[in-house]
Amino acid sequence: MRAIILEQVDRLLAAQSGAAALRRLEAGEWPEELWEALEGLGLPLLLVPEELGGIGLGWADAAAVWQVIGRYAAPAPVAECMLANGLAAAAGIAPRGGFSSFGQTAPFGRFAAQLLLEPAAGRLVLHAPGTAMPGQNIAREPRDAMTPGALLAEGALPNSHGPRALRLGHALLRAALIAGAVEHALALAVDWANTRKQFGRALAKFQAIQQQLAVVASEAAAVSVAVSAAARAVDARGLEGASFEIACAKVVAGEAAQTTAATVHQVFAAIGITEDHELHHTTRRLWSWRDEGGSERAWAGEIGRNTLAPGGAALWPNITARDIS
Amino acid sequence: MRFELPSLPGGSAGLRAELRAFLAEAGRDWPPAVRARSWMGFDRDFSRELGARGWIGMVWPKAYGGHERSGLERVVVLEELLAVGAPVGAHWIGDRQSGPLILRRGTEEQRRKILPGIASGKLAFCIGLSEPEAGSDLAALRTKAERVPGGWKLNGRKIWTTNAHLSDWMIALVRTSPAPEGGSRHAGLSQLLVDLRLSGISIRPIRDLLGEESFNEVTFDDVLLPEDALLGQEGAGWAQATEELALERSGPERYLSSLPALTAGVDVLRDVPGADVAVGRLVARLNTLRGMSLSVAGMLEAGEAPAQEAALVKDAGNDFEQRLPEQIRALLEPEDMPEDLRTLLADLTQLAPTFSLRGGTREILRGIIARELGLR
Numbered sequence: 001m002r003a004i005i006l007e008q009v010d011r012l013l014a015a016q017s018g019a020a021a022l023r024r025l026e027a028g029e030w031p032e033e034l035w036e037a038l039e040g041l042g043l044p045l046l047l048v049p050e051e052l053g054g055i056g057l058g059w060a061d062a063a064a065v066w067q068v069i070g071r072y073a074a075p076a077p078v079a080e081c082m083l084a085n086g087l088a089a090a091a092g093i094a095p096r097g098g099f100s101s102f103g104q105t106a107p108f109g110r111f112a113a114q115l116l117l118e119p120a121a122g123r124l125v126l127h128a129p130g131t132a133m134p135g136q137n138i139a140r141e142p143r144d145a146m147t148p149g150a151l152l153a154e155g156a157l158p159n160s161h162g163p164r165a166l167r168l169g170h171a172l173l174r175a176a177l178i179a180g181a182v183e184h185a186l187a188l189a190v191d192w193a194n195t196r197k198q199f200g201r202a203l204a205k206f207q208a209i210q211q212q213l214a215v216v217a218s219e220a221a222a223v224s225v226a227v228s229a230a231a232r233a234v235d236a237r238g239l240e241g242a243s244f245e246i247a248c249a250k251v252v253a254g255e256a257a258q259t260t261a262a263t264v265h266q267v268f269a270a271i272g273i274t275e276d277h278e279l280h281h282t283t284r285r286l287w288s289w290r291d292e293g294g295s296e297r298a299w300a301g302e303i304g305r306n307t308l309a310p311g312g313a314a315l316w317p318n319i320t321a322r323d324i325s
Numbered sequence: 326m327r328f329e330l331p332s333l334p335g336g337s338a339g340l341r342a343e344l345r346a347f348l349a350e351a352g353r354d355w356p357p358a359v360r361a362r363s364w365m366g367f368d369r370d371f372s373r374e375l376g377a378r379g380w381i382g383m384v385w386p387k388a389y390g391g392h393e394r395s396g397l398e399r400v401v402v403l404e405e406l407l408a409v410g411a412p413v414g415a416h417w418i419g420d421r422q423s424g425p426l427i428l429r430r431g432t433e434e435q436r437r438k439i440l441p442g443i444a445s446g447k448l449a450f451c452i453g454l455s456e457p458e459a460g461s462d463l464a465a466l467r468t469k470a471e472r473v474p475g476g477w478k479l480n481g482r483k484i485w486t487t488n489a490h491l492s493d494w495m496i497a498l499v500r501t502s503p504a505p506e507g508g509s510r511h512a513g514l515s516q517l518l519v520d521l522r523l524s525g526i527s528i529r530p531i532r533d534l535l536g537e538e539s540f541n542e543v544t545f546d547d548v549l550l551p552e553d554a555l556l557g558q559e560g561a562g563w564a565q566a567t568e569e570l571a572l573e574r575s576g577p578e579r580y581l582s583s584l585p586a587l588t589a590g591v592d593v594l595r596d597v598p599g600a601d602v603a604v605g606r607l608v609a610r611l612n613t614l615r616g617m618s619l620s621v622a623g624m625l626e627a628g629e630a631p632a633q634e635a636a637l638v639k640d641a642g643n644d645f646e647q648r649l650p651e652q653i654r655a656l657l658e659p660e661d662m663p664e665d666l667r668t669l670l671a672d673l674t675q676l677a678p679t680f681s682l683r684g685g686t687r688e689i690l691r692g693i694i695a696r697e698l699g700l701r
Binding site: 186190193194204205207209210211213214215217218221222224225226228229232244245247248249251252255296297299300301302303304305307308309311312313315316317319320323324325 | 326328329330332333334335337338341345404408584587588589590591592594595600601602603604605606608609610611612613614615616617620634637640641688690691692694695697698699700701
């Protein structure tokens with residue numbers, strides 16, 4: 001099931017995404033046609049159980065889809081909609097049509113049909129979108145300050161998701177998107193290094209270039225593994241039960257985002273800085289997404305405090321105690 | 326490249342508990358100098374004790390002294406030993422690569438003769454690869470074995486051979502026939518099992534920057550080896566040695582070498598400003614590297630040969646284990662450190678440069694990764 005969906009999403013985005021689409025998105029246009037196609041695949045309902053009319057897949061499946069979306073620099077906010085609908089459904093709120101966003105500073109909030117908020121621990125409320133004060137991140141993705149409208153529905157999350165499910169889910173979502181964006185940035189740079197010639201040979205022939213891109217490959221693998229581990233932990237233990245793995249994923253993703261962006265820009269040199277080149281759609285998202293859903297500083301602080309409190313003897317046992325067999 | 330997290334076998338929590346109970350007792354008095362050396366530390370008594378408990382050669386057939394456990398159970402044991410910096414060097418090479426190589430490529434007689442000795446912790450192996458003129462460019466090696474009546478005559482020199490002076494056997498990569506004119510230098514190489522007690526072998530320890538004797542120069546002067554010294558196929562040495570690399574490069578020893586410093590550091594960093602974020606970053610990397618290393622272990626268990634993934638784990642792991650002592654040091658002044666931590670850091674600081682040299686340099690590993698990416 002997962003493999004089929006991943007292939008469908010990949011094929012759809014390969015056909016309907018690209019620099020032109022991203023440019024329109026960043027100019028403030030809603031990607032209507034692509035959105036309809038994504039709805040056609042049922043993506044907004046991927047995390048919604050079948051009894052509520054969804055596809056009923058798990059978090060590991062969702063994270064894998066998010067990673068594919070990240071590879072295409074997220075040409076529509078469908079990952080965000082998956083998270084909002086999935087969490088709402090977990091709280092017993094049946095999904096509604098259209099784009100669902102979440103949070104006070106809502107991704108693409110101006111386009112939302114409904115807005116999911118977590119006003120108190122473990123309690124989720126769904127509002128009419130109300131009014132949106134436009135804002136954007138450095139990738140020029142809309143991040144709008146919301147004044148929610150009428151209350152549409154409310155519900156309580158199961159205990160396993162804990163008191164800050166939206167924040168944890170958002171962190172996992174950003175980490176997964178970063179995993180895909182890092183892969184894409186690397187692929188672009190490898191392609192460029194094999195094509196561009198200087199001093200009579202391809203950049204790829206220079207050991208200095210090889211060594212730098214090898215580091216990016218290593219970071220790509222690290223984020224991908226960290227995201228898989230986190231998503232698998234959510235499936236096993238709920239969001240709060242996976243808070244350590246999610247925190248790890250967001251820290252590693254945030255660190256990888258900067259290493260990747262800096263390195264690929266170095267490899268591309270001046271052409272990569274131009275508006276015309278597609279690279280910046282991915283690198284500006286890397287720089288934006290690492291700050292969203294909690295920065296690596298925020299999540300590392302949490303991991304660190306939880307490590308320091310019980311002392312050194314508990315460090316390794318606490319890591320291995322989380323193994324999923 | 327592909328990384329997929331395996332599930333650990335059901336009994337692994339119990340196995341971990343067994344190890345911890347044993348190590349709490351056995352390791353009670355290990356000073357920081359022992360914990361800092363970890364799998365470079367050579368302690369035959371300790372290895373024999375582990376052998377007696379069935380924690381060496383765990384995955385090998387019982388017929389050869391093994392215990393027929395799964396590869397992932399073996400990783401549980403390795404992780405627990407390394408997490409406390411146990412001195413496992415006397416059996417590490419035999420258990421990790423020499424034994425598996427003999428099991429896969431050796432004759433029945435070689436297996437019966439050698440494997441039980443490794444599994445019981447009695448036989449120590451070293452790896453004869455580097456030579457004075459062949460470091461990262463390993464195929465430039467010159468040590469030569471010629472066929473003579475009844476066996477082989479070995480001449481040449483190996484260098485930087487860790488613990489050769491303490492080991493019983495070496496598996497050496499040597500030239501057994503000249504490289505074909507204009508052909509690959511990888512042709513004509515073979516692996517030989519060398520009993521280090523034979524005459525004509527001289528082992529000269531090389532003092533290292535810590536003032537210790539941990540690696541050696543090993544000279545072979547007309548050493549007569551028996552016919553059955555040949556391991557595997559004559560001329561296939563390069564391929565066989567490459568096959569070992571996935572085993573050699575992806576294990577937990579590639580990211581856990583300096584963990585004892587983090588364990589000790591955590592105890593004194595609680596109230597240090599900024600320590601939470603710094604420690605959190607390290608732990609996030611630690612947990613992720615563990616996932617990467619376990620992924621490769623899962624692939625090996627499934628019979629795959631993930632050489633590129635292993636190179637990546639080693640490179641990323643070495644970076645972590647080299648950074649770790651520096652990060653702790655950045656948070657505390659030496660005079661504010663307990664003696665134990667100060668000694669750990671002093672030793673690890675001096676050992677750390679070897680992390681990205683042993684088993685393939687950073688540059689070689691990144692070259693392998695780059696080739697896998699399609700660069701070059």
